[in-house]
Amino acid sequence: MTMQLLEILLNGLLLGGLYGLIGLGLSINFGTMRVVYLAHGDLIVLAAYFLVVALVPAGVPALAAAAIVVPVLFGIGWALQRFVVGRSLGRGILPPLIVTFGISMVVQNVLLLWATANARTLQSSLASSGVHLGGLTVPTVRLVDFAVGLACLAILLAVLGKTALGRALRATSDDADTARLMGIDPRRMYAIAAGISAATGAVAGVLLAATRTFYPTTGSEMLLVAFEVVVVGGLGSFTGTFLGGILLAMAQLIGAHALGPSYAQITAHAVVLLVLVLRPQGLLPRTAP
Amino acid sequence: MTDARTARRIRAAIAAALVLGLVSCPAWGGDSARTTLIVFAYHAALAQMWNLLAGYAGLVTFGQQLFIGLGGYTLAVGCERFGLGVPAAFALAAVVTGGLAVPVGALTFRLKGGYFAVGSWLVAEMFRLGFGNWGFVNHASGMFVRPARSVDPWLIYYVAVGLLLAMVGLVIATLRSRAGLALMAIRDAEDAAAGLGVHVWRVKLLAFVVAAVGTGLVAALITVQTPFIQPDAAFSIEWSAEISFMAVVGGLGTVEGPILGAAIYVVLQQKLGGSGAIHLIVLGAVSVIVMLVAPGGIAGLVRDRLGWTLVPIERRPPVRADRAP
Amino acid sequence: MTEPLLRVDGLVAYYGQLQAVRGVSFEVGAGEALAVIGENGAGKTTLFHSICGLHGAAGGEVVLGGTQLRGLPAHAIVRHGVALVPEGRRIFPSLSVDENLRVAEDQHARGRQRRWTRQRVYALFPDLEAASRRGGHQISGGQQQMLAIGRALLSEPRLLLLDEVSLGLSPAVVKVLYQALARIRGDGVTLVFVEQDVRRSLAFSDHLVCLHKGAVRLAGRSAGRSLDEVRRAYFG
Numbered sequence: 001m002t003m004q005l006l007e008i009l010l011n012g013l014l015l016g017g018l019y020g021l022i023g024l025g026l027s028i029n030f031g032t033m034r035v036v037y038l039a040h041g042d043l044i045v046l047a048a049y050f051l052v053v054a055l056v057p058a059g060v061p062a063l064a065a066a067a068i069v070v071p072v073l074f075g076i077g078w079a080l081q082r083f084v085v086g087r088s089l090g091r092g093i094l095p096p097l098i099v100t101f102g103i104s105m106v107v108q109n110v111l112l113l114w115a116t117a118n119a120r121t122l123q124s125s126l127a128s129s130g131v132h133l134g135g136l137t138v139p140t141v142r143l144v145d146f147a148v149g150l151a152c153l154a155i156l157l158a159v160l161g162k163t164a165l166g167r168a169l170r171a172t173s174d175d176a177d178t179a180r181l182m183g184i185d186p187r188r189m190y191a192i193a194a195g196i197s198a199a200t201g202a203v204a205g206v207l208l209a210a211t212r213t214f215y216p217t218t219g220s221e222m223l224l225v226a227f228e229v230v231v232v233g234g235l236g237s238f239t240g241t242f243l244g245g246i247l248l249a250m251a252q253l254i255g256a257h258a259l260g261p262s263y264a265q266i267t268a269h270a271v272v273l274l275v276l277v278l279r280p281q282g283l284l285p286r287t288a289p
Numbered sequence: 290m291t292d293a294r295t296a297r298r299i300r301a302a303i304a305a306a307l308v309l310g311l312v313s314c315p316a317w318g319g320d321s322a323r324t325t326l327i328v329f330a331y332h333a334a335l336a337q338m339w340n341l342l343a344g345y346a347g348l349v350t351f352g353q354q355l356f357i358g359l360g361g362y363t364l365a366v367g368c369e370r371f372g373l374g375v376p377a378a379f380a381l382a383a384v385v386t387g388g389l390a391v392p393v394g395a396l397t398f399r400l401k402g403g404y405f406a407v408g409s410w411l412v413a414e415m416f417r418l419g420f421g422n423w424g425f426v427n428h429a430s431g432m433f434v435r436p437a438r439s440v441d442p443w444l445i446y447y448v449a450v451g452l453l454l455a456m457v458g459l460v461i462a463t464l465r466s467r468a469g470l471a472l473m474a475i476r477d478a479e480d481a482a483a484g485l486g487v488h489v490w491r492v493k494l495l496a497f498v499v500a501a502v503g504t505g506l507v508a509a510l511i512t513v514q515t516p517f518i519q520p521d522a523a524f525s526i527e528w529s530a531e532i533s534f535m536a537v538v539g540g541l542g543t544v545e546g547p548i549l550g551a552a553i554y555v556v557l558q559q560k561l562g563g564s565g566a567i568h569l570i571v572l573g574a575v576s577v578i579v580m581l582v583a584p585g586g587i588a589g590l591v592r593d594r595l596g597w598t599l600v601p602i603e604r605r606p607p608v609r610a611d612r613a614p
Numbered sequence: 615m616t617e618p619l620l621r622v623d624g625l626v627a628y629y630g631q632l633q634a635v636r637g638v639s640f641e642v643g644a645g646e647a648l649a650v651i652g653e654n655g656a657g658k659t660t661l662f663h664s665i666c667g668l669h670g671a672a673g674g675e676v677v678l679g680g681t682q683l684r685g686l687p688a689h690a691i692v693r694h695g696v697a698l699v700p701e702g703r704r705i706f707p708s709l710s711v712d713e714n715l716r717v718a719e720d721q722h723a724r725g726r727q728r729r730w731t732r733q734r735v736y737a738l739f740p741d742l743e744a745a746s747r748r749g750g751h752q753i754s755g756g757q758q759q760m761l762a763i764g765r766a767l768l769s770e771p772r773l774l775l776l777d778e779v780s781l782g783l784s785p786a787v788v789k790v791l792y793q794a795l796a797r798i799r800g801d802g803v804t805l806v807f808v809e810q811d812v813r814r815s816l817a818f819s820d821h822l823v824c825l826h827k828g829a830v831r832l833a834g835r836s837a838g839r840s841l842d843e844v845r846r847a848y849f850g
Contacts, residue, residue, distance in 0.1 A: 030403075034402075035403065036402070036403025036404055036406065036407060038351075038403075038406075038407070084577065084581070087581050088580055088581060091584065093347075093349060093402040093403055094343060094349050094541070095580050095581075095584060096403075097349050097351075097403050097406055098533060098537055098576055098577070098580045099576075099577050099580050099581065101351060101529075101530070101533065101573070101576070102572075102573040102574065102575075102576040102577035102580070103573065103577060104573070105530050105569050105570065105572060105573030105576075106569075106570050106573040106574050106577075108569075109566035109567070109569045109570045109573070110566075110570060112566040113566045113567070113570075164716070164717075164720035167709060167713050167716055167717040167720060168717060168720065168721070170706065170708050170709055170713075171706045171709060171717045173708070174706040174707055174708050174709070175704055175706060177668055177688075177704075178700065178704040178706065179706075179717075180667075180668065180687070180688035180689045180692075181666065181668070181688060181689075181692060181697070181698050181700065181704075181766075181769075182689075182692065182717055182718045182721050182765070182769060183689050183692045183693055183718075183721035183722060183769055184689055184717075184721060185687070185689045186689075220526055223407070224407070224410070224411055224414060227404070227407045227408070227411065228411070230404075231400070231404065231408070262418075262421070262422055263422065265414075265418055266415060266418040266419060266422070269411060269414065269415040269418070270415070272411065273396065273411075273412070273415070276396060276399055276400070276408070277396065280399040280400075
């Protein structure tokens, strides 16, 4: 019993790495331009489809394909921001919400037309093999999820904290007008931030494809995961976002174990609503980086 | 620019023609006109309720499918499980959706702006999954509403038109009242409105409850017409795509906008076959384009070009001719 | 007469519906200091924002060393050598003091020989160096103003605009700030500044411009100008 619970918690921790990464993308966009980017989940799933339906069948090895997906998604995120989403900014909260929601609808249904509603997944040895850790067994792919998610968080924190680009992004997020006085073009920063966000989404999409099956509508599910992770972790804190991902994944796995597989998501939703009732500011204070 | 009296006459004539046309439909329309107009009326009513929230109260939500599902299921469960008559179950839908809107609003209002939009979506998603797991409502396979089969389609038609007219009337009356002023103050500057003594939270909750009841009643009527309900369809995010499309394309923050939007929606639906991927791609793409090119929608374009609105709500001070532009 | 560094000609700008700047014209020669005087709402901040591109002007010209600036975005104007120390300092709160300086330095590091470095700014304001690792919102008002000036210098300005140099600061801090401004001017940077203390404005400037309801009420040399004359223009 104890071992079983430990195994669930360990699996939750590891899967939480992927969920944290999913939340990170939403956090980046909200942190820089205060937009809740409703198409984020669909960009993740777009990356997964690009990998599984276009690149891998064409004979590209999975790792090389992943290396192609990430810059391509950076470009898509950048271009969407520069030519579509960016034009809706500065007129209140409604326009960017309608625009990103519209993009979500378009991406989701283009995927449906192009790749049908069939379940997809990335066939690899990662998903079928397991790793033994002191009497516990976890799927290898979940270890990869966690390691890659954590690495992305570390890279992101380093870029934001230590580089000129990171300083410019943070300055723009603080006060876009004053950033302009320094010679920073906020629109350029927003496009770069949206590109980085989409690139983290691409990494998440590759992991998603390796971890489980997905459908065109999985984009909505991923957006809600990202949203929940961010709400639980505290708006605006990347480290909190990551911890939120772990909590959410644990809630899903415990719910699935205790109530049955169809209760995984609903348990996680209930935990999020509970956090919202008890601690609406999230689990970590906003001041954390 | 048309002068005030002519404008009033044109408005009255258009409104009278629309109402007369709708009410007299049995005299000139057949079954297909009736079906089309029912679809038009309930979409226009749904969009009107969303407009009350997003266009006037500053509450942009993608979670109204919660009240669509709840209203529909209240009717279905009332008829099928509790043996209520269709009218009683219909009335119960208003009570249930309105009653549930209070805790849902209290909870989701803790989220601001875009996070509120997604938070309300999340609550709807929870209900979709919950109903899908609930044996009492037949899990995800859904329920037939047998008593609804005997309802006269023309009765459904008149209730649909009546609901639409009532909601339009309610929105106009609300907006011209003090509550309407408070709503628009909140939308434009929430903190300033609070500073002026507006009970922001209470006014927003009131709008949220009113929209929930209106949406729930429409959903109950849809369920009478179908007469079948299933969680994946009833609580689907696609409702939000349709509703926001109509309000945005017609013109947010205007009373005529959602009605125009619903008319366009119905035409599009007939051209594109009603559902499926292409339909949703068009809705999404058109919403994006309208938001970028003409954020005021059709009503906004008409106002900018002709200086004229069908239903004036804004109480602008009269523009004096001697003031320099 | 040689071409002035900055020439503002017939500048018009709206603040909402209100015409906040109504055809303002003045010139500033290289290396000079110009005081802009006027009560609250006279249009000083809108004027500064129109010069540096934060606010779109509706008409008129802003010419810096022969280059037309009006219509350029703020982030391009700063590259032509115009820096603004904004009212309220506008320090980036989530950046440390040192990062506030670096974010300006980062944007102007490429290619050119640097005249201003963080070391020079710290030498100018030793107070800042002591606080360099603290958060931008954790320092005193005086230190914030030093930081705002230092940050502006790191974008290598030919023209430095200062909106409200001493507002809310203690006399001791104000003295330090003006000593630093004198050294900055000695380095060849042209200054245009707003200062509530009329006596100090006159003492520190070569020329002055008095704004009243968005228009120039009085302009000319500062030397020998009586306080009463300025105050009459000031109150209209």
